[in-house]
Amino acid sequence: MYRPLADEIRPTSLDEVVGQEHILGKNGLLRRIIDSGTIPNMIFYGPSGSGKTTVANIIALKSGRALHKLNATTAGTADIKNIIAELDTLMTPNGVLLYLDEIQYFNKKQQQSLLEFIENGKITLIASTTENPYFYVYNAILSRSTVFEFKALTARSVLPAVLRAVRLMEEREGLPAELEEGVAEHIASACGGDVRKAVNSVELLFSSSERTADAIRIRLEDAKALSQRSAMRYDREGDSHYDIISALQKSIRGSDPDAALHYLARLLEAGDLISPCRRLLVIAAEDIGLAYPQAVAVVKACVDAALQLGLPEARIPLAEAAVLLATAPKSNAACLAIDAAMEDIRKGRSGDVPRELQNVHADSAGQERGQNYKYPHDYPGHWVKQQYLPNEIKNARYYEYGDNKTEQAAKKYWDLIKNGGQEA
Template identity: 55%
Template sequence: MKPLADIVRPKKLEEVVGQKHILGKERLLRNIIESKHIPNMIFYGPPGTGKTTVANIIADSTNKRLYKLNATNASVQDIKNIISELDTFLAKDGILLYLDEIQNFNKKQQQSLLKFIENGQITLISSTTENPYFTIFNAIISRSTIFEFKKLEIEDIVEGLKRGIDLAEKEIINKTINYEEEALKYIATMSNGDLRRGLNDLESAIYYSINKIPICIDIDTAKESTQTSGFNYDKFGDNHYDTLSTFQKSIRGSDVDASIHYLARLIKAGDLTSICRRLLVIASEDIGLAYPNAITIIHSCVEAAIKLGLPEARIPLAQGVILLSNSPKSNSAINAIDKALKDIDLGNIGDIPIHLKDSHYKGSSKLGRGTEYKYPHSYPNHYVKQQYLPDNIKDKKYYEPANNKLELKFKEFQKSIRENKKS
């Protein structure tokens, strides 16, 4: 007996749940499929969102000879075997190759397809759960249209589960299956956007209650049939960087609740190193000079977390996140250094003014090194006006104080010493 997830797999676009942004009426992918003029495509998104299903529907709509490979276990020889059929009667209309998990092909394997993709003998539809811009050879990306399949919403999963119940009644058990909406929503929530996972849990729920009269999937059955958490996290995949990015942006945006939520995701993934590194970055990049002691406190929280290890590390980490979220913000430090680095990259560096050059060696005065240097501590307010930057950028301003209490004091200090006031 086929698994329920295979029985439910849609045969036409109208049966696909979710992905309205690419498969809805007049949307790009739908129009391409209906035109039957299929270009090279890359389907990118989480598991269980319909990538393979849509590829199968496309394959059925063309006259091309279909081959399916999974890059996890396929080899260059498999590709050579497919290429060998290109000029035969079997492939008179060309070949459609569906390559699943293309990110597992190395550069050489991906390059072996290029010539045949370019001349149109092979139409490539590939799928990946990882960001294609990080994992797929640029030459293939430039010859393909990329479609992102998004994580399914709870309502989409529920729709797919109800279709699963209808087909299970007809093709698996030949009995009526009653269900509670709350139970289907629970299964959908625990599936974490993965319809295949939801259907597997639904199938478990059906067999768990198969001897009940009538069969009924209630909330207790749903909980019993979904023993594992719905949380998925790949430390090396796209989700890792998305979560870290959102974590930092939530702290930067002073949303303490969102910040704690994304911290919890990272803790659940056991990703202690990434949390600690990101918190140290945030303390300087986003809080910076608005609260300079933040970096010292965060360093202590990070040290404590590393020494404690999980699960106890969650406590100093939460302390640090709450502190940063509720701290005043300033990005003046990162802006200043990035402006300076940009000038260096562009070659805007010039020569060091001669009066600032090292003069601690015999003969330096004969070269004019340091002879006109003015020692600031010998002047009122420990300040004297003199040029420090090279001539070609002598008036450059890298640091712009942000509007917070400390940096406004910096601004006032700079103004006062230049006006020869008491600081």
């Protein structure tokens, strides 16, 4: 019977697991917990192919408990009931270790059905998810579990698994492999930190490569063709989408054009045109703001051009927008100002619009009252001292001039006007 190489190569001990040194290293917390033999409820959070299922299998072997595996994408409440029915029988003398993959696909009711048995220890839950558990896992489950984050593996960590996969395939085929220089390293770097992808690539290369009586020749060109776009970790509905969008904005805010282009490229390579267009417009207003007010107009023109062109040409105006924003002076003064004003409104800090500013209208007696509104254009410098805020918050200050050339020039101008020609 055919057995996938990725399953055959799966480690059976913690020492064989690649990467995850932060939790499985010599003094890693998860390693110490596993070695202690006392297994708590745990949630493994991290990208595909990072070792979550492998570690769960190793824990099951060491625990001596009956192991049940469910995948929440296909399992339902009936599957949980079947496991519960086995409790307190000869089949499960030490309780059940339940490995629940993709727990985020279980609804609240399904997750709740496990609570009683997790609480009394009859079921020890090890759940895994590729999404942030604090958003997708029911709070009562979270409160009874310890969360461990599995990180995407580096190419250096994946390389030993690639070389081991090559050796296993040589044994299967009964022929040595002749790898062109750089093949193993390319597979390790192109898998996007997913060991399963890397091992599958090795298996496919062996099945499709040129064979002679003496060897299997594996070419770098074939490895590159096989791994095209495989390093991409992107899901428009998942955490990775929001992580990349966040990284794009923070890179521009941090004035790093190279990082901005990197994250923009990741979005565009995934075929996502709308997200960067929207985010670049937000950045122009939120992070560049009044330090370079024309940025919004320029970025809007770039976005319009990108949407009209479509990919791949759209990359050019969007790259121009990203570099412009990353290298532009920064100010969030207007953003802070409107947030502060809205916070006051939410807290009920408001009042009647001053009579001088109200629209001219008749009072209840049918007689028009004098407004005493002073028309600024009738005064020198087009300004006259006048109260505009309601009496209750007449001294509120929301906007503080940013420390950039544009806003400081405006500040200097108004300081001269409002102080009668004298600098403040």
